[in-house]
Amino acid sequence: MADDKEALSDFDERLLQGVLARIWRHLGGQRDSTSRINKTVSPEELKRRLDLAVRREGIDIEEMLSDIDTYLAESVNTSHPHFMNPLWGGTNIASFAGEIITALTNTSMYTYEIAPMATLIENEMIATMGKLVGYEAGEGIFTTGGSNANLIGMLCARDRKLPDAPTDGIQGKELVAFISEDAHYSTIVAANILGIGKNNLIPISCDDEGKMIPELLEESIITEKRAGKIPFCVVATAGTTVVGAIDPLEEIGEICRREYLWLHVDAAWGGAALLSPKTRGLLRGIEKADSIGWDPHKMMGIQLVCSVLLVRNSGTLNKVCSHADTAHYLFSNKSKNYDLGRKSLQCGRRVDALKLWLAWRAKGDEGWRLQIEKYFSIAKYFADQVIENPLLELVIEPSMTNVCFRYTGARLTQEKQDIANEQIRTELLSSGRFMISTSLINGRTILRGVVANPSVSELVVDELLTTIVKIGNELSQIKY
Template sequence: MPANGQGEINVDESESYSDTLASSEDEEAACLSRTIERSFTTTTLPADKLATIESLPSKRDHEAFFRECIDIMLREAIFEGTSRRTKVLDFKQPETLLKLLDFDLKAQPSSHSDLIKSLKDVIKYSVKTGHPYFVNQLFSSVDPYGFVGQMLTDALNPSAYTYEVAPVVILMEETVLREMRQIVGWPNGEGDGIFCPGGSMANGYAISCARHYYFPEVKTKGLHGLPKLVLFTSEDAHYSIKKLASFLGLGTENVHLVNTNSQGKMDPDHLEQLINTSLENGERPFMVSSTAGTTVIGAFDPIEKLADICKKNNMWLHVDAAWGGGALISKKHRNLLKGIERADSVTWNPHKLLTAPQQCSTLLVKHKNVLSEAHSANAAYLFQKDKFYDTQYDTGDKHIQCGRKADVLKFWFMWKAKGTSGLEQHIDKVFENAQYFYENIKQRPEFQIVIPEPECTNICFWYVPESLRMNSTEEFLDKLQNDGEYKEKLHRVAPKIKEKMMTEGTMMVTYQTYKEKPNFFRMVFQSSGLDKNDMLHLIQEFERLGQGL
């Protein structure tokens, strides 16, 4: 056999599943072998490549390949890719990367050795998002137990729509979602919930549920004949609220943006003003989408006050806790979401603050039947009512999707491994790291804080190079407010530092503007694998990269 482990096909010698059949099935297997051999005679593919066209693994053709691939992934992507001694990324410009990797798809199959090279190249030039110094997005880390759960999910390849094809993951989903609802504060975990392909879609489901709750006729008759429906969210809310309102036919102009205060929280007084104006204009306000952990600032809207307003005006209250929902598990920090039990629906992404592998997003709903009533289509070929088991576990009809990856398994495996107490310790650790980082940079003249006393693990700051430093924070803020040229110079600092950190590969931290503020950095901490030494290293790295600007 060639070194690439493929060799010529010989069905009689193959160690695939058919060879394990009992002797009573030998004749059937032999007949199948002859059929396969006859089908192969019509192909023009080289004989040593034929093993790659079957979508069934065989021990002879694939075991060594699997083991080598998994060994490379563990060594280079997992352990080296998360080591502090290695780079976060090996950045290349697009035109260079197109030449370095063989992206082309060819008519003929590739050899295993070529595939191994591609595997190594993909790892080499990908961003190591599990690296301790990848603090660029609202996800990070490679949780060891989540990783195993992810691999198991792909090995089993279930589609979670009926109990008959996915019995384990269906029950797993119901268990995890009920526990999450209980943590939210709904008695005995009552209500309903689904796993979604991302927090944006979870927010879209919430809008759909709210609309159906007040206007169930929309399912059959559409928007025609309905009053002008409007919803409200803060100016700092995730863009998915507008995007999904458009997708659902409500229109972005009917998403009214509520002012936020200096800490990024929704202003309840302004919300009431907007609702009153909407009613005077003959519109039908039906929903408020609040945020528990805004994307940039990490602000938590005042849920209790918003719940009072929604109750008064007969409106659905949604809480987008995609980012901040993990704080619910911590006794120290769950008060950030005080009043969340009064919400009608909650988006909560375990792949964010809890560091489950991507993607792992949920929508939790207080009202038990609204998901299925709003979205079911009763496809007769899937959801037969006369099955021999309890069909309440055929949960797929309340989803918009049919085929759906079982995102629950990796999170369940993590939770099973660590227990709720372990998840709580994780949350407490990342908040502790964020506070330590904040307290340190606050004392250094080269750092200026954008949002004082941050609530979540988002730490927003300006790095101020020596050429732009002032004698005090007061002088800095005055200069920023009144000197346009100074503001423009500071605006250009973050992109220059980001370019240096990307090309050197030492860390990844994002930057952005906010309202009228010039570019600043946003550190987001969610990996409990970091410690105080890492916080100091990140600070020192900013100081190094900012020299000479």
């Protein structure tokens, strides 16, 4: 029991030894392709099986380590070679080391005084990523995720249009923002928080490739102005969640310049394409953006969460996130040029820059280039294999490394294809063999595999497609 100081010291030592042994064992087994990715169990059943209650008295070391064993056993193996479900996966060991050191040092990012080296590291990472997008004199901040980056980007837009909003509010002014119809749902959340309301978030239709249509954006801006509303922001997407589409940033940027609208680019997924000369052209025109969100925890594989907001003009965030120097107990003029809490919506904020910095130091620019090019190469192979299989259909040509496809079978109607694809995914999950996602494109159910995991290979793609066709054929014979 961990009751007194002497016992606590022994408890801590034994706990850490046990944890380190489990970390080593867990890392060693993560990439075993013969193991299960997940366990399929309902929340109710899992809750019945677990003892989650905290007690009046503390538990002993054996129970503590048993709890950890149970947690690891019940967790999804997101580093499994067959894990292709979300826009991230795998383990970057240098980043993992940074996460451990971050927890070990346990500090907050509001002042240089309490986080000296972390502050300088964050500034270095912001400058490095800013140059990649074309900002020579910009600024930025690490955020709690891409959703938060979108919120702050839209907040910057609001405050440029209404400079008095931070003190006086929007005072009934009907602001409108424009988004792709396939934009991330966080823009709706941001509209709610900013007080403009989701009905003043205008969705712009996309073309057959999932990209916002600039001509329709221009028409919508004119329409809203005639209705007496105040356009203030366009949110373009560089890498939509389902298909990975990249909006035409060059054209949208020109429209925003003419209309004096803030352009925020949600590049949470697509930002990593800037790391290779072969793919950075996909984001042509991103330098026209006033603000950009980029998630290194996605294709770069940094441990969750690692997300950045970049802003073109230095000084913007200090105005937008100003606390009017009321927090005199934290901030002093001596370090005001370094205290990152002055340009963050958060006060307490964890050190997310260290893991990115260590990973970048370990890989270098060349390492990132190779990783990104590998992912795009495998995604192309994936798409080509789908095209070559008469029982599969490539639904949309990949822009990023999202591969959207369907099992079509030999003689299935569209409705039965939808049912079959849902059931294929269910069978994959219940078997624990592969984890991919489903979604809807043009009202039809599709399968989506994402290449964002360093353990995914062409061989894994072959195994996945063979398994899908086998399951689909079996379902067709039994049910259809």
